[in-house]
Amino acid sequence: MTKYIIVTGGVLSGLGKGVTTAAIGLILRSRGLRIDVCKIDPYLNVDPGLMNPFQHGEVWVTKDGYEADLDFGHYERFLDVELTRDHNITTGKIYLSVLEKERRGEYLGQTVQIIPHVTDEIKRQILEIARINNPDVLIVEIGGTTGDIESMPFLEALRQLRMELGKENVLFIHVTLVPTLETVGEQKTKPTQHSVKELRGIGIQPDILVCRTRDPLLEETRAKLSLFCDVAKRDVISNHDVKIIYEVPLVMDAQGLGDTILEKLNLRERRHDLRDWARFVSRIKKPKEKVTIAIVGKYTHLHDSYISIVEALKHAAWKLNHEVEILWVEAEELEEEPSLLEELSSAEGILVPGGFGARGAEGKIAAIRYAREKDVPYLGICFGFQLAVVEFARNVAKLEGANSVELDPKAKHPVIDLLPEQRGIEQLGGTMRLGEIKVSIKPGTKAHEIYGRTEVGERHRHRYEVNPVYIPQLESAGLVFSATSDGGRRMEICELPSHFHFLATQFHPEFKSRPRRPAPVFLAFVDAAIRKKAQRES
Ligand code: GLN
Numbered sequence: 147m148t149k150y151i152i153v154t155g156g157v158l159s160g161l162g163k164g165v166t167t168a169a170i171g172l173i174l175r176s177r178g179l180r181i182d183v184c185k186i187d188p189y190l191n192v193d194p195g196l197m198n199p200f201q202h203g204e205v206w207v208t209k210d211g212y213e214a215d216l217d218f219g220h221y222e223r224f225l226d227v228e229l230t231r232d233h234n235i236t237t238g239k240i241y242l243s244v245l246e247k248e249r250r251g252e253y254l255g256q257t258v259q260i261i262p263h264v265t266d267e268i269k270r271q272i273l274e275i276a277r278i279n280n281p282d283v284l285i286v287e288i289g290g291t292t293g294d295i296e297s298m299p300f301l302e303a304l305r306q307l308r309m310e311l312g313k314e315n316v317l318f319i320h321v322t323l324v325p326t327l328e329t330v331g332e333q334k335t336k337p338t339q340h341s342v343k344e345l346r347g348i349g350i351q352p353d354i355l356v357c358r359t360r361d362p363l364l365e366e367t368r369a370k371l372s373l374f375c376d377v378a379k380r381d382v383i384s385n386h387d388v389k390i391i392y393e394v395p396l397v398m399d400a401q402g403l404g405d406t407i408l409e410k411l412n413l414r415e416r417r418h419d420l421r422d423w424a425r426f427v428s429r430i431k432k433p434k435e436k437v438t439i440a441i442v443g444k445y446t447h448l449h450d451s452y453i454s455i456v457e458a459l460k461h462a463a464w465k466l467n468h469e470v471e472i473l474w475v476e477a478e479e480l481e482e483e484p485s486l487l488e489e490l491s492s493a494e495g496i497l498v499p500g501g502f503g504a505r506g507a508e509g510k511i512a513a514i515r516y517a518r519e520k521d522v523p524y525l526g527i528c529f530g531f532q533l534a535v536v537e538f539a540r541n542v543a544k545l546e547g548a549n550s551v552e553l554d555p556k557a558k559h560p561v562i563d564l565l566p567e568q569r570g571i572e573q574l575g576g577t578m579r580l581g582e583i584k585v586s587i588k589p590g591t592k593a594h595e596i597y598g599r600t601e602v603g604e605r606h607r608h609r610y611e612v613n614p615v616y617i618p619q620l621e622s623a624g625l626v627f628s629a630t631s632d633g634g635r636r637m638e639i640c641e642l643p644s645h646f647h648f649l650a651t652q653f654h655p656e657f658k659s660r661p662r663r664p665a666p667v668f669l670a671f672v673d674a675a676i677r678k679k680a681q682r683e684s
Contacts, residue, residue, distance in 0.1 A: 148276040149315050149411045152304050153287045154352070156322035156341030161358045162394075163321045164217030166385060167287040168224035169395040170319065173404045174283055175225065176395075176423065178416025182281035183221045184233040184272070185214075187289040188296040192238035196575055203450030207605045207657055208233075211581025217287065219454050219657075224395070226660050232278070235271050237296055243267055260299050268303035282413065292320075293344045305349045314412045320345060320352035321385070324359045324367060333359060333367040335374065342375040353410055354381045356398070362386045381406055392661055393427050396420060426662055434469040437675050440493035442513040444506045446474035455499050455527070458659035462672040465664050470672065477506030480513060487516050494682070495523040495647075495675030498530030500607070500654060504553045511537045518648060523674035525667065526650030528608055532562045534650040535612055535620065535640060543623035545616070552610050561620070563613040565636075579606050583631050585638045585653065591628035592649060593639045596670045604638075604653035611652065612637035647674030 151170065155163045164185075171181045187194065194202055195213030206218040212231030222229060244267050248258050256263075276284045286304070290297045308316040322338040338357065345352060355377050357363055363384035372379040383403050388394060399420055408415055439459055445451035456472060463470040473493050480486050490496060496517040498510045510530070514537045517524035526534040532550050539548035539561040547558030571577050582603045587593050589600060612620075614635065617627065629639035629651075642648040651667055659665035 147315070148281055149283050149317070149413065150272075150276075150307065150311070151283060151285045151317045151319060151407070151411075152308075153285060153319050153321060154292055154301070154345065154350075155288070155290065156292050156320055156345070157337040158323060159291050161321055161323055162385075162391075163287060163289075164215075164220040165224075165391050165394055166321050166356055166358075166398075167217070167285055168220040169398060170403070170407070171221065171285055172224050172395040172423065173399045173420070174407065176399075176420040177404055177408065177418055179282040179413065180280075181225065181283050181285065182233075182275065182279045183225065183229070183285040183287070184235065184275050185217050185221075185287045185289060186268075186297075186300050187215055187234065187236045188294065188300055189236060189289075190238050190241070190296070192236060192242060192575060193234065194236075195578075203448070204453050205607070206454065207580060207607045207654060209582045209603075209605065211606075213576065213580065213607070215289065216450065216453055217289075219457070220391075222657075223457060223660055224392070226663070232271075232275055235268065237299075240264060240267050240271065240299075243271075261302060264299050265303040265306060268300055269307055272303075272307070283411070292341050298348070301345075301348050301350060308350075314410070317354070317407065317410055318345075318350055318352045319354045319356060321356045321358065324357045324363065324371075326360045333361075333364055335367060335370050338371060339374045342377075352377060354383060354403070354406065356383045356385045356403075359384060359386045390427065390430060392423075392430070396424055396427060430464045430661075434463075434467055436471045437463060437468045437495070437672060437679055438471045438473055438493045439495045439497055439672070439675060440473040440475050440490050440513070441497050441499060442475045442477050442480070442490075442510050443499050444477055444501055446476045449474075452499055454654075454656040454659070455497065457661075458656040458665050458668045459497075459672060461659050461661050461664035462668040464661070465669060466673055466676060468672070468676060475513065477509035477513070480509030481506065484512065487512060490516055490522070491520075493522070493675075494679045495525065495671060497525045497671070498527070498533060500528035500530065502529065502552070507533060507550075507553050511540075515541060518642065518645065521646045523647040523671060523678055524645075524649070525671040527656070528652060528654055531640065531650035531652045532608075532610060532612070534648075535561055535625070535637075538623070538625050538640075538642075539616065539620060542625070543619055545619065550610055559616065561613050561616045562610050565609060565611050568609045578609050581605060583653070585629050585631050586634070587629045587639070588627075591626060591639075592641045592643070592647075592670075593628035596649075596666045598666075604651070604655060605657040606653050608652065612640075646678060647671065 153167045175181045203216045206214045209228045210230045368382045371382045459470045539545040545559040548561045549557035550562030551560045587600050627637045638652045655665040655667040
């Protein structure tokens with residue numbers, strides 16, 4: 147039978163609850179348990195696909211083409227798994243399903259209410275994940291902060307679940323903040339006390355407290371939290387700031403978190419081995435030579451918008467025994483002040499990530515032109531692929547007025563056009579070309595050298611593509627389309643053989659990068675940047 151760990155959050159959002167959840171999963175998996183993890187997002191959106199990165203950070207794309215919260219990235223990276231759409235429960239999804247049932251008359255004349263109908267639907271969807279995947283432990287992270295009105299039905303449903311399944315089968319872990327007062331250096335427990343009180347008010351007594359703090363939790367702070375929150379001292383875990391997030395499982399397990407969870411859930415460990423992970427972490431923590439990569443984007447002051455790109459760069463750099471330093475470049479500023487392009491000269495590689503819409507696009511194109519003309523390693527992803535084609539069309543193939551129809555619907559040369567199957571689509575949510583699609587790579591190309599295979603599966607999220615009409619002209623001007631999909635109809639990778647390293651992908655390789663298994667495209671790019679650095683220094 148599956149056991150459940152419910153992770154709630156207290157005091158404020160953005161505490162790193164997703165990382166904590168993923169780390170708990172890793173700790174338990176290292177004990178030989180089969181782990182599954184799902185996320186509850188209490189907002190009314192059906193999925194986060196249409197949410198602005200300013201509000202929500204990046205959108206993660208699962209293998210099965212679901213647009214998910216960025217915490218899915220933490221889960222997949224830490225646990226090296228591939229999750230599916232059913233692992234995300236939102237208020238929107240729950241209500242949609244309840245209202246559809248109501249319209250079908252399935253409630254047989256009853257008054258449909260939050261309790262029991264909405265709470266039953268929440269429990270049903272959670273139990274269904276456990277039924278399908280049958281893990282030893284299903285970890286359920288609840289987004290938002292305790293006390294938010296919209297998370298109430300979820301907390302109520304999980305309180306009921308604990309009552310129905312028993313304390314030994316459902317465990318509550320509360321992730322909270324213990325701030326340090328700068329002037330006196332004192333760790334303050336009051337916010338945590340209040341948020342635990344809030345939880346208790348709805349009938350949930352947390353079993354374990356995970357405290358986010360700047361410095362390790364002091365013994366007296368631990369004692370105080372234990373006393374006021376009614377949690378045993380050993381169950382108050384310090385999750386203090388660390389330089390590298392992959393260290394979090396080690397920090398928490400060293401305080402006995404794994405043992406106490408097993409004990410409370412009445413589980414036996416099958417092995418106990420975090421040693422491999424510990425070796426990996428100690429290797430990546432050692433000071434290293436730096437390589438600088440410029441990311442030219444639209445949300446560069448909000449790093450959560452590009453979290454998977456940055457992680458993928460780090461994974462690649464670690465593999466090559468380097469540390470990556472990011473130079474954030476705001477594309478719109480490049481448009482207004484072209485002299486800022488010179489800033490790019492301090493980077494050994496230039497990356498243009500995925501994006502949407504016209505704002506900043508010309509700045510990105512200018513950065514791509516800079517990379518191409520100055521022979522600086524370039525990696526373009528999705529929008530960064532499409533804009534590389536636009537730049538090449540304009541400045542090399544001499545197709546004056548070339549553009550993407552996303553940016554200029556009346557472009558003289560629409561080298562990037564709407565995908566044919568996207569015509570006529572009116573509903574925006576979940577309707578892009580999404581998820582893992584088979585990509586065929588042409589032998590003898592750089593892409594082939596990078597992957598060492600002729601067929602790979604990569605994740606997608608787009609509505610536009612290279613306009614097939616222009617392929618002959620672009621190719622005869624020297625651009626190589628080295629990978630395709632859908633029987634050769636869609637262009638997936640482009641590269642410039644005459645350049646030091648210029649490669650762009652229509653898909654998003656960052657979603658398949660793992661800390662110990664970097665995505666090949668990122669590895670090749672960072673490797674090129676390191677070689678560029680050596681070339682410049684010699
Ligand atoms: N806006 C482009 C498209 O829809 C690129 C999307 C992306 O970068 N994810 O095709």
